[in-house]
Structures are given as C-alpha cells and as structure tokens.
Amino acid sequence: MRKVGLYFGTFNPFHIGHLVIANHLAEHTELDEIWLVITPQSPFKKKNNLLENHHRLELVYRGTEDYSKLKPCDVEFKLPQPNYTSKTLAELRDTYPEKAFALIMGEDNLVSFHKWKNYETILDHHDLYICPRITKVEIPQQFKNNTKIHLTDTPVMEISSTLIRKMIKTGKNIRPLLQHKVWEYIDEMNFYK
Template identity: 55%
Template sequence: MQIGLFFGSFNPIHIGHLIIANYIVEYSNLDQVWFVVTPHSPFKKKSTLLDNYQRLEMVYRATKDHPKLKPSDIEFNLPQPNYTINTLTYLQEKHPEHTFSLIMGQDNLKSFHKWKNYELILKNHHIYVYPRITQDNTTPPLIEHNNILPIDAPIIELSSSFIRQAIKAGKNVKPMLPENVWNYLDETSFYK
C-alpha cells in the first residue's frame, strides 16, 4: 500500500488539514494518508500545545469517518528529539509491505535541505508538495527533483494558531473544525 505521511502538531486539527489530505489521497497514487501527530518535545515548554493524546484524540475524531485518512501515534514512542529520517526508517522496518511518502507544504520544502539526512529521504521516498501562499515567491531549489511531486491542491490559509487565538477571544470557530473536533473542544474548554 502507498501511504502518505502528513506530519504536524494538529493543535487542533482543522478542516484545512482534512481538505489537503483528502485531495492528495484522491488525486495521487496514495492509498491512505496517515496524520502523524508529533509529540510534545520534553525540551520545549509550550503551554499552548495540548497533551499528545488529546491531540491524537482530535485527529482520531476528525478522521474516523474517512477510511483513507488515519491517525498515527508512531512518533510517541520514538526517542526524543526525533527526526523524520528515524520515523521513516522505523516505519519501513515495521511495515515492509507499505511504501511511505511525505506530504508537505511548499513553504516547508524551502528549508528541506536543512533536515537531517534529507538526501537519503529524497533518494528513497516521494514527497508530495502542496501549494501555500507565502511572501517569498522564489521557487524551492529541490522542486525539480524526480521524487518531488507537486500537487495542485486547494490553497487553504487556515492555521491552528489562528483557531486557538479565536477560541481564546470567544469567536465562533465551529465552521473551521470537523464537527467531532469542535464538540470535543467545546466539552473540554481547551484553548479558552
């Protein structure tokens, strides 16, 4: 099976994440997209970041009605700080029957050359790149590489930090979140 890995803190997961993941799984050769919830680094004090399992619960609730979208806690038990290359190596050993690709925004591709062992990732994995609106209109240097696959997904300018700030300010964010996630946040009063 062809699996796309969509990494993020998903703090919280929102409809933009689902729109991009669903578009990529429907308009590429991927069979599934796994939302890899990145763990809270024990070395960083970030009070706005919810607990790992609370964020995983939101991803589970957001994806449970979408058979091609799956939550993943694969990084929770890997040594910290973790690097993407370690996650890919671990997944390939654990699931040799699958082929893993990365999914990232074009803005992240611009700094991809700074990632640990990025050449090895690029050699062994496809990277699906979705467009982002950025102030910097330069083309990322690696965009021409054979394993970089630009995807003409809808441009979604919605961020988890915007949603957290809006909740704190008492704004209605219900249309920006999957209904199950909105219900969870409403029940728990997270981010208020």
C-alpha cells in the same frame, strides 16, 4: 505495495484545512492513504497552549474517522526525543515493510529541505508530495525536475491552528473551521480557553 502519504503536524487543533488537504491528496494523487503523524510535545520545549499528545491524537481520530483513506498515526510518541523525520521514516519502513511511504510537505519546507538531517537518505527512499502555499516560493534548482518530487494542486487553505486557538480564547464561534466531532471534543473538554 500500498503507498502511504505522511502528513506531519502538531494538529493543535486539527481543523478543516488539514482535513481538506489530506482528503485532496488521498483522492487526487496515487497515494492510497494519508497518515496524519502527530508530532509529540517536546520534553525540551514545553508549550503552554499545546494540548497533551493523547488529546491531539483524539482530535485527529475524531476528525478522520469518517474518511477511510485518512488515519491518525502516533509513531513519534514512541520514539526518543528530540526526533528527526529521517528516524520516523526509518521506523515506519521497518515496521511496515509492505508499504511505500511518501512525505507530504509545503513548498516552504522544500526550500529548506537540503538543511534537514539526512535529507539525501529521505529522498533516496521516499517520494515527496509538495503542497502549494499562499506566498509562492522559488523551488531550489537541485529539486527541480526530480522524479521523486511531485508538485500537487491541493487547495491553499488560509486557516491556522493559532488563529483558531485565539478565537476560542476570545469567545468567537469557530465551529465552521472544525469538523463537527473535533469541535464537540474541544467544547466538551473546555480546551484553549
């Protein structure tokens, strides 16, 4: 059974920090593939600076097309909103019964994981791959020594989509922060200006 890591995000825009983390997990863990799950625009919380779903999907597609183990995933675009991760995971299990899905998250998310809707069900069905953050956090006791929770040594990337959008708006050169095809699409479409 192929093991697929699910890396959720708005990817607004998809940048080299996302790429480095996803590729590291694909190359240095037992995960066979990483699917980058693009979080849709919430109909209840319209954000002016959030690109439309199809544009963010295109950015992830262009940023990963040279990496055979990385794939964009738009499963959440088809689910009713608001959506919970547990529903997305159930949908993927039903659609791809031949795959084992794991959830990728930062240490900061693990701290509040017990507050997620149906977190016990998620943990019953899925492994969690935890990425370190710049600021160290204390992992809750209930998650320590859990065989389904894997602490990874992914590089800590201090790059944010927010910073990239601000830099574009102020005319700064952000090319080193984006995979070349992603930069070309953003430049061609005049995004974030």
